[in-house]
Amino acid sequence: MSSRDRIADYGLLGDTRTAALVDECGSIDWLCLPHFDGDPVFARLVAGIDGGHFAVGPAGPAEVISRRYQPGTAVLETEWQAGAGRLLLTDGMVSELPSTVFPTLCLVRRLESRGAPVRVTVSFDPRAGAARRPMRSRAGPLGVICSSRATAVALSTDPLIHITPGSAIDVDVRPGHPLTLILSAAHHGPLTLIQPEHAWATLAQDAAGWRNWSGxxxxxxxxxxxxxxxxxxxxxxxxxxxxxxxxxxxxxxxxxxxxxxxxxxxxxxxxxxxxxxxxxxxxxxxxxxxxxxxxxxxxxxxxxxxxxxxxxxxxxxxxxxxxxxxxxxxxxxxxxxxxxxxxxxxxxxxxxxxxxxxxxxxxxxxxxxxxxxxxxxxxxxxxxxxxxxxxxxxxxxxxxxxxxxxxxxxxxxxxxxxxxxxxxxxxxxxxxxxxxxxxxxxxxxxxxxxxxxxxxxxxxxxxxxxxxxxxxxxxxxxxxxxxxxxxxxxxxxxxxxxxxxxxxxxxxxxxxxxxxxxxxxxxxxxxxxxxxxxxxxxxxxxxxxxxxxxxxxxxxxxxxxxxxxxxxxxxxxxxxxxxxxxxxxxxxxxxxxxxxxxxxxxxx
Structure with a gap:
């Protein structure tokens, strides 16, 4: 799903503690945990097809029709024309953590269709170590949880879809019924799970903070x-x-x-x-x-x-x-x-x-x-x-x-x-x-x-x-x-x-x-x-x-x-x-x- 043809095809997502790179096909091919110089959980950027990635996007032929950051923010939008429908992917990471219990890393991804349903593919494949071994995985209350030594990541979805790490799954996204995916992580500490809608609302508040700063x-x-x-x-x-x-x-x-x-x-x-x-x-x-x-x-x-x-x-x-x-x-x-x-x-x-x-x-x-x-x-x-x-x-x-x-x-x-x-x-x-x-x-x-x-x-x-x-x-x-x-x-x-x-x-x-x-x-x-x-x-x-x-x-x-x-x-x-x-x-x-x-x- 990742084109990997040009470095400039990648957009930057970040929370001022670490950063992810996502290509125009919707694949996150680079993310280090728990901070910038930590070990990568997704490394397909330089580690090849088995390096780990987190991809969401159109399952069939599609054309990128726009790619932009929301003005004054760190929230990235990618829109495709996929058949009779349009698919909008909104990506962002929460930088200002709320005072309530909240994961130290929260990456928010939302897919919305317009005009007609769009079939999408979700592929979640976190890896660990220089050998890029798959993480251990188990089902969680909101999705799937993966762990390796001191690092744990959770992928929560709304609506709930059953994801097997390392395998792709296709789902339909209908107009008015978005698919929200939340990646949370912990390092040497407890893993905090969060309801996707709460994470989405928190990202909106974070974006407002960015607009105030850039203003x-x-x-x-x-x-x-x-x-x-x-x-x-x-x-x-x-x-x-x-x-x-x-x-x-x-x-x-x-x-x-x-x-x-x-x-x-x-x-x-x-x-x-x-x-x-x-x-x-x-x-x-x-x-x-x-x-x-x-x-x-x-x-x-x-x-x-x-x-x-x-x-x-x-x-x-x-x-x-x-x-x-x-x-x-x-x-x-x-x-x-x-x-x-x-x-x-x-x-x-x-x-x-x-x-x-x-x-x-x-x-x-x-x-x-x-x-x-x-x-x-x-x-x-x-x-x-x-x-x-x-x-x-x-x-x-x-x-x-x-x-x-x-x-x-x-x-x-x-x-x-x-x-x-x-x-x-x-x-x-x-x-x-x-x-x-x-x-x-x-x-x-x-x-x-x-x-x-x-x-x-x-x-x-x-x-x-x-x-x-x-x-x-x-x-x-x-x-x-x-x-x-x-x-x-x-x-x-x-x-x-x-x-x-x-x-x-x-x-x-x-x-x-x-x-x-x-x-x-x-x-x-x-x-x-x-x-x-x-x-x-x-x-x-x-x-x-x-x-x-x-x-x-x-x-x-x-x-x-x-x-x-x-x-x-x-x-x-x-x-x-x-x-x-x-x-x-x-x-x-x-x-x-x-x-x-x-x-x-x-x-x-």
Whole structure:
């Protein structure tokens, strides 16, 4: 029942604790329990036909006639034309749990027919473990209950239908008589069963809460609907109990179909958390911005002054990377769990964190003393380590190098620390050390990382290729907006890393310690939009932005990459970094159109 032809065929369902992916045929092919980085109960997305799924949809030939989210909510609607009738599937997960007894996970699915009865197929096949073994099952009072070790799931239906896990059943849905299916789950605790009608009513209340939240977004500008959808997606990808943002809810969706560049993104990167601060702050969502920073400070407390590259949503070290014997999405192997970047040194991370702190301070939200002590310690760590090579923002698995973007972000770390220190008690000696090292970095990177003959900053010292991360130069502030070095770098990156139209590659492959190719990297395109807007090319930026957001239709969801030849999305999906950079690009265009800018003036 699942097409599994394109990553973009999947819609996102979520409750801010975990997430499911459902394709346009109505098959949920991915869901981890009890949270984002738990074991999947449905894994057909990357584990093949026996990986587990939960499918509901037309039993016979049918055509998808519409697919959309209810405006301002996380509730997804898919409608098919099936013979003389139409079939509407409404999918959602309850994020705000009521105060009464209620399951911690409640996934609601309702089928309604219009015009004529429609025969539908229900297939429920939960699986467990790396071997994807069927769960033990038994009949329950409202449907069927399945369990495996610490996890139990229940499927309740109204009207009651007798479902055998692993086998499909056909039923007729008549106009005025919907079929409601409720998936509830428990982990290391009692399984709570709920009447389907009560769950349906609770989902409606939850949707109203989402509409209230999205209605408070302060944004008028290009791509408003897509911007709001991106912000909803970012909230769905934030683990609400801790405030940790996961990079994506999936593992091993390929950067090239059939390739081996497949990674586990179900963890939290401090970089993404810091970018999220600016994203939410830019649209007036201060609580969400603060939550990201609080998680970061709490999660990194045991490692300070070192900043870990990534952590679990509970603030623990990410598991070591290993491979599973699964077929992968579109035969893309290996499927990995854990992430090997956990042990890398990435200098740029410190800059993102200090910039996020400064954005809050500048917006009038004074940092707490503990927050500033952590930020100052991070700045001191950069003073000690900026001369060392690192793995860079792209987590290169080859030898460490002197990446120019990393050095620029080290400069930004100390620049933002000095700006924050203007409002917080900081010793004169410490300030002088930061200022001296910041200026030393500027001299060093301009002397070793800039190619005078080409008029552009380079990817690494003593090399002639470029890096799309250099498009962040305008927001860093080391160069004034009219600087020939800045404009030359933007032009060179755009020309040499072009993948056609508005698409860009991160860098030219061949020496990143990996085999195979990858697609065009969407965040880089949104960084280019931001750079163009910041340097006065507003019309160009707007046209590019408009073209880019078309790639996320119909649902407004974006992966990490795009295949330049086919336009199909690649990589883990939906990707938080892509959605955050989309919003920041929109804010940059709005600011340029209004004659205002959040870009800092260059430091003399």
């Amino acid at each position: 408070a977004i302060d944004y008028e500008g290009p791509g408003k609907e897509t911007v709001i959808r991106s912000l909803i997606t970012l909230r769905l990808l934030t683990y609400s109990p801790s405030g940790a943002p996961v990079a994506a809810p999936t593992t091993s969706l390929p950067e090239s179909l059939g390739g081996s560049r497949n990674w586990d993104y179900r963890y939290a990167w401090p970089r993404d958390a810091s970018i999220g601060v600016g994203t939410f702050l830019g649209v007036g969502l201060v609580d969400e911005a603060r939550a990201f920073l609080y998680w970061l400070l709490h999660a990194s407390r045991l490692d300070r002054p070192r900043l870990p590259v990534l952590l679990t949503i509970h603030g623990q070290p990410a598991p070591r990377e290993r491979e599973l014997d699964w077929p992968g999405f579109a035969d893309s192997r290996p499927v990995r769990v854990g992430n090997g970047a956990r042990d890398q040194h990435q200098l740029d991370n410190y800059g993102w964190v200090l910039d996020a702190m400064w954005l809050l301070e500048r917006a009038g939200h004074r940092l707490y003393g503990e927050t500033w002590r952590a930020g100052a310690a991070f700045a001191d760590e950069v003073v000690r380590r900026w001369r060392e090579p690192d793995a860079g923002i792209w987590e290169v698995r080859g030898e460490p190098a002197h990446y120019v973007h990393s050095k620029l972000m080290a400069w930004l770390t100390l620049d933002r620390a000095l700006r924050i220190a203007d409002h917080h008690r900081t010793s004169v000696r410490r300030r002088r050390r930061w200022e001296s090292e910041r200026d030393a970095i500027a001299v060093h990177v301009m002397g070793h990382g800039f190619d005078i003959s080409r008029g552009s900053y380079m990817r690494t010292y003593q090399r002639s290729d470029v890096d799309a991360a250099l498009l962040l130069l305008p927001v860093i502030g080391i160069e004034p907006a009219g600087s020939p070095r800045l404009r030359g770098t933007i032009d060179t990156v755009r020309r040499e890393l072009s993948a056609g139209g508005p698409l860009l590659y991160r860098y030219r492959g061949g020496d990143d310690g990996l085999v195979g190719d990858e697609g065009a990297f969407l965040p880089c395109s949104f960084w280019l939009v931001q750079a163009l807007a910041a340097t006065g090319a507003v019309e160009d930026a707007t046209a590019m932005f408009t073209e880019l957001i078309e790639m996320g239709k119909p649902l407004g969801l974006f992966g990490e990459e795009v295949d330049p030849a086919s336009g199909h999305l690649l990589g883990n999906y939906p990707q938080a970094l892509t959605h955050a950079t989309l919003v920041q690009a929109a804010l940059a265009i709005r600011g340029a159109q209004e004659g205002s800018s959040s870009i800092p003036k260059a430091t003399p």
